[in-house]
Amino acid sequence: MCVSFLLYTKFYETHIIESDIIKKGGIIMTKYMQDNNLHNKTMILTGHGEIATAPDTVIIRLGIQTTGENLSQIQAENARISQSIIQVLQRMGITDIKTHQYSIDKVYDYEDGRQIDRGFSVRNILEIRTNDLETVGNIIDASVNAGANIVDLISFDVSGREYYYQQALNMAILNAIQKAQSITMNLGLSSTAVPVKIVENTVMPFPVQREFAAVTPIMPGTVNIEANVTVDFVY
Incomplete structure (x- = not known):
């Protein structure tokens, strides 16, 4: 109208x-x-x-979070899994993939009022866009199978x-x-x-x-x- x-x-x-x-x-x-x-x-x-x-468009944000005491090791592990996810998606014909967020944070616990250092957390979130809405489920499943342990967003738009x-x-x-x-x-x-x-x-x-x-x-x-x-x- x-x-x-x-x-x-x-x-x-x-x-x-x-x-x-x-x-x-x-x-x-x-x-x-x-x-x-x-x-x-x-x-x-x-x-x-x-x-x-x-x-007619879907935006998916997913990725990997790794934690540990050795920052270099968990960064390398995160990079390896992230690359594996990207390769899997590219084999599916997904080309619009970019880094949405990459962060490194200290991890602490609290016991009896005391702060305890637990190491680091590395988080890498990828943003995927596609016009093929029927592949959303396959994208999620393939990414999880490749090592993704975070799904931040599934957003449909026009x-x-x-x-x-x-x-x-x-x-x-x-x-x-x-x-x-x-x-x-x-x-x-x-x-x-x-x-x-x-x-x-x-x-x-x-x-x-x-x-x-x-x-x-x-x-x-x-x-x-x-x-x-x-x-x-x-x-």
């Missing part, structure tokens, strides 16, 4: 066309802002739009997110307009509510995440893309 600002012409006697709209910093303002003498009442409404679509967001944004604007129409009609107002400012409220995108399960397959589900706006109307 794609809704243009030209839809406003269906709702108002005074047409608002695309050339009348100025958008800057997430705020859409119309030239009616300059015509304050025509209206003296304001109402502020919110609008919400949401698009659900099937994901490419072309901006395209879907624009649809959701248009739906949010239309939702606010429909609210304004309903309010003016139910209050018996003869005047028409005209939008004079639209503020785009940022919604942080959260790709669909799945917890790791020892038994695959892993189902991707859907990705919801949302938009919210605050609209000032005069009437």
